[in-house]
Amino acid sequence: MPKDFHPHLRHLESESIFVMREVAAQFERPVLLFSGGKDSILMVHLARKAFAPARVPFALVHIDTGHNFPETLEFRDRLVAEVGATLHVGSVQASIDAGRVHEEAGPNPSRNGLQTVTLLDTLAELKADVALGGGRRDEEKARAKERFFSHRDRFGQWDPKNQRPELWNLFNGRRNPGEHFRAFPISNWTEMDVWQYIAAEGVAMPSLYFAHRREVVERDGVLLARSEFNTLLDGEQWDERTIRFRTIGDATCTGATESTASSLEEIIAEVAASRVTERGGRSDDKRTEAAMEDRKKVGYF
Amino acid sequence: MDILRFSTAGSVDDGKSTLIGRLLYDTKSIFEDQLEQVEDASHRRGEGYVNLALLTDGLRAEREQNITIDVAYRYFATPKRKFIIADTPGHIQYTRNMVTGASTAELAVILIDARNGVLTQSKRHGFISSLLGIPHVLVAVNKMDLVDWSRERFEEICAEYAGFAEKLGVDALTFIPISALRGDNVVDRSASMPWYEGTTLLHHLEHVNVGAHRNLVDFRFPVQYVIRPDQDYRGYAGRVASGAIRPGEEILVLPSGRRTKVRSVDTADGSVPLAEAGDSVAITTTEELDISRGDMIVRPMNLPEVESEIDATLCWTSDAPMRPGTQYWLRHTTREVKAFVSRLVYRIDVDTLHRETVDRFELNDIGRVHITTAQPLFLDRYALNRETGSFILVDPHTNHTVAAGMIRGSVRHAEDLPREREEGPERRPVSPDVVWEEWNVSLSEREARNAHPAGVLWFTGLPGSGKSTIARALERRLFDMGAQTMLLDGDQVRHGINGDLGFSPQDRTENIRRVGEIASLFFRQGSMVICTFVSPFRADRERARSLIPDGRFVEVFVDTPVEECRRRDPKGLYARAGRGEISHMTGVSSPYEAPEDPEIRVQTVGRDVDEVVRGILGALAERGVLPNGGSRGG
Incomplete structure (x- = not known):
């Protein structure tokens, strides 16, 4: 990145690289959680920069709910090949088939909550002692309290009231066997920072983030895309609109927004003018006031 | 756009959460769905107003108990700057959280409820801010609407807090009267307080100088990770902790003490001509040394x-x-x-x-x-x-x-440390009705431009000991090395600024007090200030020292025996004193308190000036207060 260009982005990039190198130095078996969304794509980009000219020293882990947009998987496989990283896929369907978890009942079953079990099982299987995630503190109020190095006990649980103080740039990754850490190198980035950086660096992004025509249904204020995983309720019908996604996750709970932003510049302008958070389109966060805190405590991303 | 990290400390009662809510809301950093959630929650809790504290108190336990427990990070941006708030609780049982939030902050916002005035809690926040070395403190006197926008009340609080802050050595202190609830002087100027002529809180946050705490002089590179893709490349990865480095410069590796040169400073975008404090880079060296995580790369002439x-x-x-x-x-x-x-x-x-x-x-x-x-x-x-x-x-x-x-x-050195920060320096006189205003351009910026640290070299010794001769030769050398220098000499300041003073012990003390203040101004301006004064009293020299940050005041004792001084007597002073023509002659009729442990002690008998100056330059290099010939074009 040019030296005088966006000093705040340079600062954030340098901080994230510092955290990633600290993870590589302090842990034995680090993995990088890859969802296919922009934050995890950014994470892969930063990891490449942190260790160049060497290869990224993290394996990628994708927790697959089975409810994917096909574009996400194509993009994932291309990126993995380009980076030359190892990809491990943890399948929620496999967890269901093995009886580890049970599918929600009802017309709009979300596998979001189920992911936690698959995630913890996958980390245990890989003997991972740290999982790097693309969580940002500006996303949600429970995440605002996250550390860069966040401790998880033997059951994968987060204890928000008893976190290790994180002072200066001194990260304490000491752990006992069976415990692991989550590391959040892009904690201090905002949605706007992410898009500005992606534009400045020319990072490739999946087509889902750009405006396109798609069949959707509006339910509880959220636009859900037509897919084999979403079924219509009585009185609903598919309706083709020009939309884009602000976040990409499980197709059953990731809402689209009506938008004509088809370039990075237009997306940045839209984010600047937006009066709704990006998670505003996530029906999983709307369940209770402390939905995110409760999910994070048991081991969610 | 740059980044300002600041901390806030306080409890809900101080209006801290309201203030943060106000900053976020007025800069359009709260989104509608977040506000909706807060409105819903306030409603469910039976509160008759939108409780903005619910925006910041994110944990369930915090909302249940109506308190802030942990450090929460908040983000907002204006067209000028991105802000990261470390929002911390104010109660004593959360001191560790305050310390955590303060550790990365460059500015602390301390809230004082105008009705309650300066409470123990406000002092505690000030103490922790000064302990953690936060360069700027902003005292927001809140709830001015509840004291009828009273100027007297505001000034009373300012005076009391400024008196306390002085003991802590906080000097960049700003007071702003606000009403977070109504928004007065937060983002927009208050119509209710026309008597207040200062800036709004947000304006201050947008314009305060960032990076003031950064040390741009002493190059320190803790090695974090070794990047080694193959036999041909070995890069020592890390983030520059302070100072700067360029390819070609000589470096020394601790703990081995081995020296080599920087071959390249690499990033994923290619090699760069310069890495500065805060930059994550990888350094390669001209010779293969055994360097690993935990080692530190520094300059041979500027060691930690x-x-x-x-x-x-x-x-x-x-x-x-x-x-x-x-x-x-x-x-x-x-x-x-x-x-x-x-x-x-x-x-x-x-x-x-x-x-x-x-x-x-x-x-x-x-x-x-x-x-x-x-x-x-x-x-x-x-x-x-x-x-x-x-x-x-x-x-x-x-x-x-x-x-x-x-x-x-x-x-x-602990027992020698003469000044305890918590005791504070001797009280400096202040004119009535004057509030300290921080320096406009920071010392670190000036030092970065000058490419050398500022310092005060204080020469003390008997009349005729050789102080002035050595000091003049030294200044010439430093100036020729590219340093910005200033020489303050007794005979000069006693023309003009100190021309009203005689040689009584009181006048000598006042003479040195003024010189110390003048030296401090030149120091703040980035100079290497050389002061050459008999300065016979230890307490006077210590007072001059107390005005300068630790490590930047170097006392040079020109230790020439009085017999030799009397023999040299370049100005004929000893002769005149002997004839009784001068009273209060140091070393003759007035005492000289020699320094017990000066940074540098100089013997002059049988040595020429060049030799003495070389010795002083060597001693300065060891202390890291010397223009570094190899650094940043200096």
Whole structure:
């Protein structure tokens, strides 16, 4: 990145690289959680920069709910090949088939909550002692309290009231066997920072983030895309609109927004003018006031 | 656009959450769905208003108890700047959270409720801010609407707090009268307080100088990770902690002490001509040395202290008490060593600032300790360098972070440290109705432009000892090396500015007091100030020293025996004193208190000026206060 260009982005990039190198130095078996969304794509980009000219020293882990947009998987496989990283896929369907978890009942079953079990099982299987995630503190109020190095006990649980103080740039990754850490190198980035950086660096992004025509249904204020995983309720019908996604996750709970932003510049302008958070389109966060805190405590991303 | 990190400390009662809510709301950083959630929650809780505190108190326990427990980070941006708020609780049982939030902040916002005035809590926040070395303190006197926008009330609070802050050595102190609830002077100017002529709170946040705490002079590069894709490449990865480095410069690696040169400074976008404090890079060297994580790359002429007996201020962050002798892991830069507290010097009552003798530290205690480490650390004093002056202690059994530490120096020098920060310097006189305004351009910016540290070299010695001759030759050398210099000489200042003073002990003291203040101004302007004054009284010299940051005041004692001075007598003063023509002649009829432990002691008998100047330059290089010929084009 040019030296005088966006000093705040340079600062954030340098901080994230510092955290990633600290993870590589302090842990034995680090993995990088890859969802296919922009934050995890950014994470892969930063990891490449942190260790160049060497290869990224993290394996990628994708927790697959089975409810994917096909574009996400194509993009994932291309990126993995380009980076030359190892990809491990943890399948929620496999967890269901093995009886580890049970599918929600009802017309709009979300596998979001189920992911936690698959995630913890996958980390245990890989003997991972740290999982790097693309969580940002500006996303949600429970995440605002996250550390860069966040401790998880033997059951994968987060204890928000008893976190290790994180002072200066001194990260304490000491752990006992069976415990692991989550590391959040892009904690201090905002949605706007992410898009500005992606534009400045020319990072490739999946087509889902750009405006396109798609069949959707509006339910509880959220636009859900037509897919084999979403079924219509009585009185609903598919309706083709020009939309884009602000976040990409499980197709059953990731809402689209009506938008004509088809370039990075237009997306940045839209984010600047937006009066709704990006998670505003996530029906999983709307369940209770402390939905995110409760999910994070048991081991969610 | 740059970034300002600031901390806020306080409880809901102070209006802290309301203030943050106001900043976020007025800068359009709260989104509709967040506001909706808060409105819903306020409604469910039966509150008759939108409780903006619910925006910041994110944990369930916090909302249930209506308090802030943990540090929460908030983000907002204006077209000028991106802001990161470390929002911390204010109650004493959360001191460790305040310390955590303050550790990365460049500015502290301290809230005072105008109705209650300066409470113990406000003082505690000020103390912690000064302890953690936060360069700017902004005191927001809130709830002005509830004291009828009273100017007298505001000024009363300012005077009381400024008096307290002076004891702490906080000098960049700004007061702003606000009403967070109504928005007065937060983002927009208040129509209700026309008597207030200063800026709004947001305007101050947007314009305050950032990076003031950064040390741009002393190059320190803790090696974090070695990048080695194949046999042909070996890059030492890390983030520049302070100072700057260019390819081709000579470097020294600690602890081995081996020297080599920088071959390249690499990033993923290619090699760069310069890496500065804060940059994550990889350094390659011209010779293959055995360098690994925990080593530190520095310049041969500007070394950190290499110490295993450390004098430090500690904040205890664990429920389990600390007892001297217990072993911990000590994490400092990228280094981890075993350590124990060898002596507990005292605990500070953070509310009264009194020192107490105790046999252990409990949660949230702050005090001074001596620490012994199994291997030496490569350190600087925290006051000079936050990055290489800070450490944490980790319990080897629970793995918890149990203490935050700020290095004061090595134990060897601890007993010599003449000034205790918490005691503060002797009171400086202040004109009535004057409030301290911070320096417009910071010292670190000036030093970065000058490419050398500022410093005060204070020559003391008897009349005729050779002070002026040496000082003049030294200034010429420094100036020729490219340094910005200034020489202050007794005969000059007694023409004009001190022309009203005689030679009585009182006038001598006043003479040195003024010179100290003048030297301090030139210092702030980035110069290497050379002062050459008999300055016979120890207390006067110590007062001049107290105006200059630790490590930047170098006392040079020109130690020539009085018989030799009398023999040289270049100005004929001894002869005139002998004839009784001069009263109060130092060394004859007036005492000279020689320095007990000057930074530099110079013998002049039988040595020529060049030799003496070379010796002083060498001593200055060791202390890192010398224009570095190899650095940044200096």
